[in-house]
Amino acid sequence: MDRVRLPAGRRRRAAALTALGTVVALVATACGGGPPPDPKAKDLDALYQEARAEGSVIWFAPKPESQMRPAIDAFQKKYPGIKVKYTNKKAPDLVTQLNVEQAANRVSFDVSNAGGLTVLPSLDMAAKVDWSDFKVPSDQVFDSNFVYVWAVPKVWAYNTKVVPRKDVPSSWDDVLDSRWKSGRLTIESRGSFMTVWAQDSALGTGAGLDYAARLATLNPHYTENTTQAHANIVSGQTPVGTDLINLVLDDQSKGAPIAVAPVGPTNANKSYLFVPKGSPHPAAGRLLTAFLASAEGQAALVDTYNSVIPSNTDCTDAATNKVIGALCQAGVKWYSETDVKQYEKFSAFFPKVEDALGTDVD
Incomplete structure (x- = not known):
């Protein structure tokens, strides 16, 4: 079999095209107005009330929806009135899209994923969250704003x-x-x-x-x-x-x-979730992330091979x-x-x- 050489230049061009497509979409749909304010809730009950008022949460991660479905169903059962809208998107594409959307002040999703080489470029994109307010175990919080949810x-x-x-x-x-x-x-x-x-x-x-x-x-x-x-x-x-x-x-x-x-x-x-700055449903994004880090959320993820494991x-x-x-x-x-x-x-x-x-x- 011939050796296949994949040029870095090709990957950079693909990333550039992804970014360009996102910019075009943003320009076409932009209608003004800034992102919603960050939630004021300091506990899960209050956060749920804010999230239910938002009505939905948009989650992007590089996993097939079939693997995330048990956790999605468990979340929607525990927190009725909040619909999870999930998209399987590769981590590098997430970074590119979020970078462009934040620059345009029009973020389109509420929960993002980071892992490996996408961690460093994602750090400044994450909203500041005190995850202890929402009972996220301290050993699952990384660099203050990321939450470790699976390996x-x-x-x-x-x-x-x-x-x-x-x-x-x-x-x-x-x-x-x-x-x-x-x-x-x-x-x-x-x-x-x-x-x-x-x-x-x-x-x-x-x-x-x-x-x-x-x-x-x-x-x-x-x-x-x-x-x-x-x-x-x-x-x-x-x-x-x-x-x-x-x-x-x-x-x-x-x-x-x-x-x-x-x-x-x-x-x-380690794979982390975070709520992007400027997300359209910031309370729901925090609630879903906290749920996936909890014992109940982990129980829903473990059978699809996506849980936290020791370091x-x-x-x-x-x-x-x-x-x-x-x-x-x-x-x-x-x-x-x-x-x-x-x-x-x-x-x-x-x-x-x-x-x-x-x-x-x-």
């Missing part, structure tokens, strides 16, 4: 019909075996699967760049994102590759021939949390982000990874 662990996965058990990679070094050369590996070109090399001091960024360069010599099949890599593994087109455990478990439950390879350690990327390897809840259970069963250790400085480190590391992989070309 997206990055894993290596394999097709169980194509790869014999004896050949399944069990370490990062095993992935470099020559049996996986010439397109039998599929990896996402942005290099986010390498995050743990910038987290774990036993690995390190220098060693990570050397690893990425050696990985590139296998001529893997590069994809623009992990969802595409996942589809290649499920089909058997490229039997081993980078993946997200949430996607693996979801397709496993539907009978797909895919499993987590015991390659570790890995990054359990570092901890198998205590392996029996009740399928994401933790799958990681622990495969023997994969994980690390999550804990502060802004780590995201700053990642933003400097990933472009170098792309250079080493040969995917950052104009």
